[in-house]
Amino acid sequence: MVVKREDFFRFERWPHMFCPGCGLGTIMNALYFAVSELDLDLDKLVMVGGIGCTGRIPGYLNIDSMHVTHGRAIPVAIGLKLANPELEVIVIGGDGDIAGIGGNHLIHAARRNVDIKVIQVTNFNYALTGGQLAPTTPPGAITTTTPFGNQEYFFDTAELVAAAGANWVARYSTHDPKGLIAGFKKMLTHRGFVFVEVLSQCPVQFGRRNRMRNPTEVLEWLKSRTTYDKKKLNELKEKLGEPVFLLGEIINRNRKPIP
Amino acid sequence: MHVTGLSHSEAGYPVESAYEHSKLIHRLFEKIRRRTKELFDCEVINEDAKIKIVSYGSVSRSAKLITENDKKVGLIRLKTLHPIDEEMIGSLIQDSYVLVPEMNMGQMFYDIKRIGLEYGAKEVKLYSKIGGDPIYPHEIVEAIRPWL
Numbered sequence: 001m002v003v004k005r006e007d008f009f010r011f012e013r014w015p016h017m018f019c020p021g022c023g024l025g026t027i028m029n030a031l032y033f034a035v036s037e038l039d040l041d042l043d044k045l046v047m048v049g050g051i052g053c054t055g056r057i058p059g060y061l062n063i064d065s066m067h068v069t070h071g072r073a074i075p076v077a078i079g080l081k082l083a084n085p086e087l088e089v090i091v092i093g094g095d096g097d098i099a100g101i102g103g104n105h106l107i108h109a110a111r112r113n114v115d116i117k118v119i120q121v122t123n124f125n126y127a128l129t130g131g132q133l134a135p136t137t138p139p140g141a142i143t144t145t146t147p148f149g150n151q152e153y154f155f156d157t158a159e160l161v162a163a164a165g166a167n168w169v170a171r172y173s174t175h176d177p178k179g180l181i182a183g184f185k186k187m188l189t190h191r192g193f194v195f196v197e198v199l200s201q202c203p204v205q206f207g208r209r210n211r212m213r214n215p216t217e218v219l220e221w222l223k224s225r226t227t228y229d230k231k232k233l234n235e236l237k238e239k240l241g242e243p244v245f246l247l248g249e250i251i252n253r254n255r256k257p258i259p
Numbered sequence: 260m261h262v263t264g265l266s267h268s269e270a271g272y273p274v275e276s277a278y279e280h281s282k283l284i285h286r287l288f289e290k291i292r293r294r295t296k297e298l299f300d301c302e303v304i305n306e307d308a309k310i311k312i313v314s315y316g317s318v319s320r321s322a323k324l325i326t327e328n329d330k331k332v333g334l335i336r337l338k339t340l341h342p343i344d345e346e347m348i349g350s351l352i353q354d355s356y357v358l359v360p361e362m363n364m365g366q367m368f369y370d371i372k373r374i375g376l377e378y379g380a381k382e383v384k385l386y387s388k389i390g391g392d393p394i395y396p397h398e399i400v401e402a403i404r405p406w407l
Contacts (some may be wrong), residue, residue, distance in 0.1 A: 059261050065262070
């Protein structure tokens with residue numbers, strides 16, 4: 001533990017705006033442990049967030065950070081990286097911000113293999129604006145805009161980005177914080193376009209409408225539908241139906257990044 | 260350092276307070292307003308002419324061709340649309356006939372008309388053209404013909 005907790009968080013901004021039971025606290029902590037265990041220079045670390053609950057995280061960390069318009073966090077991050085290539089640029093955003101509004105920026109940044117890191121926190125809905133349908137909402141789920149259940153299929157963002165040409169893609173979940181910390185550590189050591197999807201609980205907007213009012217119930221739901229073992233995925237799919245998620249590394253390439 | 264597009268306090272962090280938001284908007288607005296003379300820029304041709312064309316962008320190049328041939332027609336070519344130095348525009352269009360040719364339904368026109376009414380222009384008229392074709396000099400000549 002080289003980086004101190006007091007140095008990493010802006011505690012003068014506490015209490016933060018996240019709801020009780022939110023998964024973002026776990027993610028912030030996991031990021032702290034990863035940065036601390038790798039002993040990264042905080043002056044060389046920059047975080048960019050878009051609009052949404054997750055987009056507010058950079059404002060709570062004691063590193064240089066930007067909070068930009070909806071879905072445009074990746075273009076701003078690319079600009080930062082091109083202007084100052086020695087910075088370690090991390091984009092953090094929700095599924096609505098990264099996959100929904102900024103979806104095109106995401107796939108083209110992955111295609112160009114820009115040397116930035118993107119963390120997508122998937123909470124299965126647009127939480128900050130009141131729990132509307134997001135591209136990642138599972139079929140049948142109830143949101144404010146789909147009161148009779150979602151009739152559409154959802155985006156598997158990690159597979160999408162892997163197909164678009166990213167160097168390293170992985171998926172983790174907040175029910176396994178140890179795995180998340182290890183994942184963030186791997187993320188910070190990879191070069192090129194790196195994408196990490198973190199499945200997270202949103203008990204207030206998503207869980208409440210889907211009979212999972214308690215944060216632990218959402219975590220149990222996540223735990224039952226995720227696996228690190230590729231062989232068990234189909235078995236799980238047959239047993240529970242959609243959605244099921246494969247955790248861990250999805251693709252590991254070594255293409256030459258820009259810049 | 261934290262950069263944000265949300266309404267923020269003096270510390271630079273987002274705040275959810277009507278008072279802080281109002282303070283921020285007033286500060287940003289005043290920042291522009293106080294520097295109007297510094298920021299505003301325009302080109303004036305044939306200052307003493309009684310007929311004046313107020314235009315900007317590609318339309319002003321058509322208008323410029325007219326002023327080169329006819330000293331009775333003046334041109335105010337706006338290089339800044341916001342902020343507008345109302346005193347300067349007002350003193351230039353005082354006692355004159357003003358045409359505002361625009362490739363829209365009249366966006367700058369209403370600002371110029373308001374300034375004209377305040378400073379005593381004889382008439383402020385809009386020539387608007389929709390469709391994306393440029394405004395040609397002969398169309399402007401047709402529009403100002405009643406005043407010639």
